[in-house]
Amino acid sequence: MDCSHVFEFKVKRLIVVFTLFLAFFSVTPAAFAQVDTAQVTEDSHAQPEAKEKFDIGKFALHHIADSHSWHVIGHTYIDLPVILYTKAGFVNFSSADFNHDDDGKVIVERKGQRFVKMHEKIYYASDAANEHGQFLSLDEKHHASNERPLDLSITKNVCTLFLSIIILLVVFINVANGYKKRVGKSPKGLQSWMEPIILFVRDDIAKPNLGHKYERFMPYLLTVFFFIWFNNMLGLIPFLPGGANLTGNIAVTMILAIATFCLTVFNGNKYYWKHIFMPDVPWWMYIVMVPVELFGIFTKPIALMIRLFANITAGHILVLSLICLVFVFNSLYIAPVSIAFAVFIGAIELLVAFIQAFIFTILSALFIGMAIEEHH
Amino acid sequence: MELLLPEFGLVIFQSIAFLLLMFLLAKFAWKPVLAAIKERELSIDEALNKAELAKQEMTRLTAQNEELMKSARAERDLILKEAKTLKDSIVNEAKLSAQTEGAKLIEKAKIEIENQKKAALAELKNQVSTLSLDIAERVLRNQLQDKATQQDLVANLLKDVELN
Numbered sequence: 001m002d003c004s005h006v007f008e009f010k011v012k013r014l015i016v017v018f019t020l021f022l023a024f025f026s027v028t029p030a031a032f033a034q035v036d037t038a039q040v041t042e043d044s045h046a047q048p049e050a051k052e053k054f055d056i057g058k059f060a061l062h063h064i065a066d067s068h069s070w071h072v073i074g075h076t077y078i079d080l081p082v083i084l085y086t087k088a089g090f091v092n093f094s095s096a097d098f099n100h101d102d103d104g105k106v107i108v109e110r111k112g113q114r115f116v117k118m119h120e121k122i123y124y125a126s127d128a129a130n131e132h133g134q135f136l137s138l139d140e141k142h143h144a145s146n147e148r149p150l151d152l153s154i155t156k157n158v159c160t161l162f163l164s165i166i167i168l169l170v171v172f173i174n175v176a177n178g179y180k181k182r183v184g185k186s187p188k189g190l191q192s193w194m195e196p197i198i199l200f201v202r203d204d205i206a207k208p209n210l211g212h213k214y215e216r217f218m219p220y221l222l223t224v225f226f227f228i229w230f231n232n233m234l235g236l237i238p239f240l241p242g243g244a245n246l247t248g249n250i251a252v253t254m255i256l257a258i259a260t261f262c263l264t265v266f267n268g269n270k271y272y273w274k275h276i277f278m279p280d281v282p283w284w285m286y287i288v289m290v291p292v293e294l295f296g297i298f299t300k301p302i303a304l305m306i307r308l309f310a311n312i313t314a315g316h317i318l319v320l321s322l323i324c325l326v327f328v329f330n331s332l333y334i335a336p337v338s339i340a341f342a343v344f345i346g347a348i349e350l351l352v353a354f355i356q357a358f359i360f361t362i363l364s365a366l367f368i369g370m371a372i373e374e375h376h
Numbered sequence: 377m378e379l380l381l382p383e384f385g386l387v388i389f390q391s392i393a394f395l396l397l398m399f400l401l402a403k404f405a406w407k408p409v410l411a412a413i414k415e416r417e418l419s420i421d422e423a424l425n426k427a428e429l430a431k432q433e434m435t436r437l438t439a440q441n442e443e444l445m446k447s448a449r450a451e452r453d454l455i456l457k458e459a460k461t462l463k464d465s466i467v468n469e470a471k472l473s474a475q476t477e478g479a480k481l482i483e484k485a486k487i488e489i490e491n492q493k494k495a496a497l498a499e500l501k502n503q504v505s506t507l508s509l510d511i512a513e514r515v516l517r518n519q520l521q522d523k524a525t526q527q528d529l530v531a532n533l534l535k536d537v538e539l540n
Contacts, residue, residue, distance in 0.1 A: 066383060083385075119378070152385045161389060165397045172405035179412035184419055198409060218410060219402035227397065251382035255390040313379065 054327045060320040064245040064313055067120050067156040068095040072240055080159060084122060085150035086113055095153070104134040104144065118144050122151055157252070160244035164231050172226070201225050205362045209369035217368055220263060224256060225361040232312060232353030236346065247356075248312035250305065257305035260364040265297070268371040300367050304360060311356050315349040508537075 070078040079096035088111045095117075097108045104118035107125050114125040116135045123146035125135035136144040171190065178191035187195045206214040206221055231252075234242040246252055276293040279286075322345060325338040512533060 061379070065379070066386065150384060152388060155383075155385065157386055158389045161386075161393050165393055168397060169400060169404075172401055172409070176405045176408045179409055183412065184416055195413070199413070202410070202413075215410075219398060219406045222406050223394075223398040223401050227394065249382075249386060250380055251386040252390050254382050255387060255394055258391075259394065 054324070054330075056321050056324045056328060059324055060317045063320055064248060064316045065120055066244075066249065068098070068117065068122075068153055069100065070156050070159065070240070070243075080156065081154050082122065083152045083154065084115070085152060086111070087149075088113060091149075103132075104136040105129075107135055113149075115149070116146075120155075121148065122153075123148050156244045157246050157249055160231070160234060160242070160246045161252075163241065164227065164234055164246065167234075168226055168230055197226075198222060201361065205358070205365050209362065209365035210372065211369065211374075213372055217263065217365070220259065221361050221365055224259070224364060225357050228256070228308065228360055229354060229357035232356060233350070235312060235316065236349055236353060245313065245316050248309055248316055250309050253305045253309040256308070256360065257301035260304060260367060261298075261301035263364075264300075264367045264371045267368060269374070271373060271375060272371045300363075304363055308356055308360050311352060315345070315352055318345050319349065 068082060069080055072078060077096075077100060079094045081092055082095050082097075083090065083092045085091075091110045091113065093108060093110055098106050098117045102117060102119060104116040104123065104125070107114045107116055109115075114135070115122050116125040117123075118134065118136055121144070123136060123144050126137055126146060127135075129135050130138065136146050139145050171194070175191045175194045178188060182188065186192075201222055202214070202218060205225070206218055210217055228247055231247045235245050235247060237243060276297070277290060279289050279293065281289055319342050322338045322342040326332065326335050515529065515533075
């Protein structure tokens with residue numbers, strides 16, 4: 001693959017950014033200390049009311065996790081439907097019934113069953129509240145051990161999923177109509193935006209890896225590429241139409257990886273299976289080689305799954321953490337710095353959004369290509 | 377750690393939605409788009425090939441023209457050469473015939489001159505003989521007045537005539 005320079009580029013830039021970032025913090029405390037001492041004398045009476053320590057980790061994890069309601073601004077939420085498959089069949093109600101409680105303190109009762117929500121997960125409520133008023137039994141790590149109904153709710157991620165599908169369909173059916181309207185003519189408008197990318201997927205991803213049989217896999221590769229790319233970019237939008245961390249959700253990347261896995265396994269030809277079960281090594285090596293190769297069938301899609309999930313989630317956590325610096329330092333003076341860095345990381349994330357879609361697609365093409373290769 | 381556990385609901389929705397998306401896009405977007413792109417590429421290739429062929433045809437025609445020009449020039453040269461040789465041969469022939477004719481004329485003239493000369497000589501001889509006869513007659517007439525001188529003179533005259 002000739003894309004290694006892309007990684008180098010990205011890695012180098014990130015290294016530079018973090019070096020600068022660390023350099024900034026190793027210098028500033030002295031400067032800030034003076035301001036702080038000046039302030040301390042003024043606010044000394046306010047200091048003892050020790051503020052609740054701000055926990056970036058909790059905050060960031062809450063933001064990248066799925067949610068049963070969509071936060072718009074302030075105390076405005078879009079309440080999404082909750083659909084549960086319980087012991088008594090399907091149950092559905094609005095997430096507003098929980099009153100935006102996320103600690104298992106509000107009970108919703110339907111069909112004679114009681115539900116509570118904690119950390120955006122719905123549990124069967126315990127009979128009595130614990131010492132914190134939660135209708136849950138918590139273990140020592142504060143994880144609820146209550147039983148859970150099967151949650152088929154239209155969550156924030158599911159909404160984004162549908163939204164992205166609508167966007168993809170609108171965009172690409174529009175593009176397709178452009179080709180029907182102007183047969184044999186040069187592309188125009190949206191069509192001319194998308195054509196180079198479609199050609200990029202075809203000529204730089206599918207053809208080199210799949211050879212002459214590339215046409216069969218084009219629909220999958222194009223769909224995966226644009227699905228990941230569009231959702232990565234939707235995830236970067238911090239307000240309403242975006243904001244959900246769909247491609248940074250392991251369930252989503254798992255399904256995408258399973259799709260690649262299925263295509264690899266079902267299209268694998270005899271050379272591929274021979275390579276796995278009867279590799280060209282002395283027979284006594286089979287003891288090592290066959291398990292390794294068998295293991296490899298599964299590790300490849302698992303790597304795909306983790307790579308996309310981790311990259312996108314990491315990006316979101318990075319941006320959130322930079323913004324959170326304002327609250328960690330509890331000072332508005334840090335805001336320009338944290339915003340400047342968040343904008344910079346945001347720009348890199350825009351690049352990462354494309355690169356990750358590209359990597360997922362090219363690796364899928366590579367794995368499928370290895371399975372359908374004619375000879376060794 | 378919770379991040380690493382896929383939620384069942386999203387798994388279900390994602391698999392259904394993704395399959396549906398792939399089906400719809402494949403049917404309504406990728407198929408026409410890829411077909412159109414391929415068709416356009418083929419037509420571009422074809423146009424380029426045609427242009428290439430036209431170019432080849434053009435060079436072929438130019439070469440042919442060149443060839444024609446060359447042969448025409450050669451033909452012209454040949455014709456000129458032929459004309460020149462023809463002219464030369466005509467001139468030579470004319471010269472030759474003129475020479476022979478001249479030679480003939482000269483020969484004729486020579487013969488004529490010879491004849492004239494012969495005739496003139498004959499005339500001269502006749503005249504000389506007549507004149508000599510006249511002279512002789514007159515001399516004889518003078519001389520013959522004296523007998524002896526007459527005889528001498530005749531003898532001498534005869535001697536002279538024989539010498540001539």
